[in-house]
Amino acid sequence: MAEIFNTAIEAVVDRIGAEIHPLSGLAKDLGSLAVMVSVIIATLIWAGVFIQHLSL
Secondary structure, three states: OOOOOOHHHHHHHHHHHHOOOOOHHHHHHHHHHHHHHHHHHHHHHHHHHHHHHHHH
């Protein structure tokens, strides 16, 4: 889901203008950060499930 939002942000930023602007770069960077955070959260959840399963 986060990757879909990231792609949407990048498409909007690219559509609005071709000029380089610091806020455009920030929007793209934050979209990428959201993807990374979601991957980290998913990894932690799966690790927790795996560890709990091993302790049963």
